[in-house]
Amino acid sequence: MNKELSPTERFLSLFTTLRAGEGFPALLLAAQAFAIMFSLYLLKVIRDTLILSQGDAELKAYATAIQAGLLIFIVPIFARLYFYLSPRSGKHLILCCVLQFFLFSLLLFAVLYWQGVSIAVVFYIWQGLFAVMSLAVFWAFAADLFNPRSGQRLFPLIAAAGALGALLGAASAAPLNTLSGHVGVLCAAALLLLVPLTLSGRMEEAIPTGSLAGSHEAPVSPGSLAEGFSIVLRSRYLSAIAALVVLLNLINTNGEFVVASLLTDELARQGLDSTQSPERAQRITGFYATYQSITALLGLLIQLFLVSRVFDRFGIRGALLVLPIVTLLGYGLLSLLPLLMLALIVLIAENSISYSLTATTRHALFLPVSREQKYIGKQTIETLFFRLGDMISGGLVYVASSLLGFSTLVFMLGNLVLSVILLGFAIAIGRYHYRIILKKMNNLPPVLASPISDLRIDSGRLTEFVFNTETFGDPDEGDALRYTAYLNDSEPLPPWIEFDGLQRKFSFNPGSNDGGRIQLRVVARDFQGLSTESRFDVHVAPVNGRITD
Structure with missing residues (x-):
């Protein structure tokens, strides 16, 4: 094998460290991440439009709760799919099977909408399932392809391609919807899924031997319908990751509530307390548009230029600590100075790091675990526990604010406490990960x-x-x-x-x-x-x- 970096690999080395021969498979997987994220963000524009045109925010909340309920039944079905396909040749089969289901579903939605059938509620639920399941199985596939050291180096580059796809998908959605309508957006999202369906089968032969993960172990026979839960709960490592995901959701939901509360208080001080005021609506829209734009751009920059360098300098253990430290310092300062601008800065920092560094680190945590834990464990954590975190977060905000009448300061202090707990879990997971790596791989100097x-x-x-x-x-x-x-x-x-x-x-x-x-x-x-x-x-x-x- 040629040990010289190609011109493409030298360019990619600006963003992460590559071995000769890794550039082509990294680009193949990056193209798949880009296409999936582009597809997901294209669909978001019509998802919210459809649900709000046929109902209100309460209907949207009910649909989100139904998603979580359905995942209780979908996770065992996915586990059965894994046990059925795992003995067969080709690591891409599980990803392809899941994406084929979503692709044909999209085409069906396009036909139904074209025929005038109301799809709003069903599509909203389906899109939420598509978002969490497709990403979980894609990153499980990526972790199944590379050994831990190669994956740790290449995942930041692949995730950066996904972040770029999300940014361009969000920017393209409205113009495409204006040009071709909802049916055109649905068909475009379906066509994008052909990219991973076409390229995923080429991955194993494209990866150089020293970077490829070992042959997967023979799967055990499927257990009970609660196999996904038992795989997570049997492992202290996976249980800690599941707790981390729930805590991240709790802190983020509280932070969103704090910003929203401070914003409405500020508008009321300016005499814009009427919900019917056009100026109030315009100010809120502008505020959140600025917030989302800065968060997306900062997240992309962190993904491109900082994630691989944090991995390089501090490893997975260090990367896990960044977000807890940021939220701990941010909400600690915010508890002393409860200002809207400071709350916005804290939330932008939290979300931009969460969407880039923390998300990539969470994917990398599954590199050294068994194949069963990569697919079923990750699917359970990133879907069911993620939505469970949503439900717990929403319930706590409702009880604390509407029923108990807690002030915004209580939520700031609550996030301060949760950040301390999050930091503890991050330290524990980092230690678990380090011990697993030492058991599976040597750590010898050049x-x-x-x-x-x-x-x-x-x-x-x-x-x-x-x-x-x-x-x-x-x-x-x-x-x-x-x-x-x-x-x-x-x-x-x-x-x-x-x-x-x-x-x-x-x-x-x-x-x-x-x-x-x-x-x-x-x-x-x-x-x-x-x-x-x-x-x-x-x-x-x-x-x-x-x-x-």
Whole structure:
């Protein structure tokens, strides 16, 4: 296999660390994530339009509750599907089966709506199921393809493609709906699902051997109808992840309520307390449009430029702690200064991190677990427990605000307490994950296989030198090396020496006064931060041809 990075891989390395050969499969999976998220966000515009045109917000709340109720029955059906398809060849079969169901459902909805049949309530429920189930099974498929070290490096890139798809899907929905109507949007969303259906079957053969997950274990026979719940509850690790998901929902719902309450209070102070006021409606719409736009843009930037770097520098354990620390500091400050602008900043920070870093970290948590836990456990957590969190959150807000009359400050303090609990679960999950990784994979430093030889160059001339791919090696399967160069005493390179770590290339262009000997260090560092190095001398012949020390 070619060990040189392709031009495409060098470009993708701006966002994460890649091994040679990983660029093509990463792009294939990124295209699938982009298409699924684009499809989901296209459908959101007509989902809300349909439900609110045939009912009110109360009907929307009832439909959300029905989604959670249906998942109690859908999760066992999915578990049966997994046990049926798992022994068959091809890891993509489960994803394809689920997406085929949703694709044909979309086409059926398009035909029914075209014929004038009312689909609002059923479609709203269906779209909610599509959103949680398709993403859960896609990320289970991704975790099933890559070993833990490769997945940890590549998941930020794949998630960034999904974030871009969500952003473009949301931006395209209204113009497409104006141009082709609801039927056109439904058909476009269905066509987008052909992308993962077409590409997913090529993934296993495209992934290089050192990055591919091992062959999956033979599935056990299906258990009871509560198999999804038992898989989660039997594992302390999965149970902790489920609790994390519920806590994240609780904190977010409380935060949304705090912002909404402070906003209505601020409008009332400005004399806009009438719900019939057009100016009030305009101000609220503008406020939330700004909030959603900033959150989406900031989330995309975090996904593109920070997630892989947080994974690289702090690992999964460190990434888990970011959101709890942000919410702890944010709601602590907000409890002291309950201002609308501060609440908005806290919520934007919370949601942009949750949609990017925390979401990617949650997906990566399933890389080292069994295949059964990847598919059934993740599906149970990301669907049923996620919706359960929605219901608990909504119920607590209703009881605390409407029945008990708690003030906004109580919700801020409540989120402060919940953030402490969330931080505790994040620390525990990080420890569990680290122990699982150590059991399944080694964590050895890179090795220096062939030291770099000394060089002799001439001053006044450009000289390029590329050291061999075999110079350094990494015994850890799926890991990738990054290279940096320094002077012997760890100081930066002088201006006449440039080093390209992606191509392992030095460019020497010494001036007439740069003759003599200089010692360089090349450091090879893996994704876990372990390193080794090679030192070598560069002898620069001055214009007169003599080398001096």
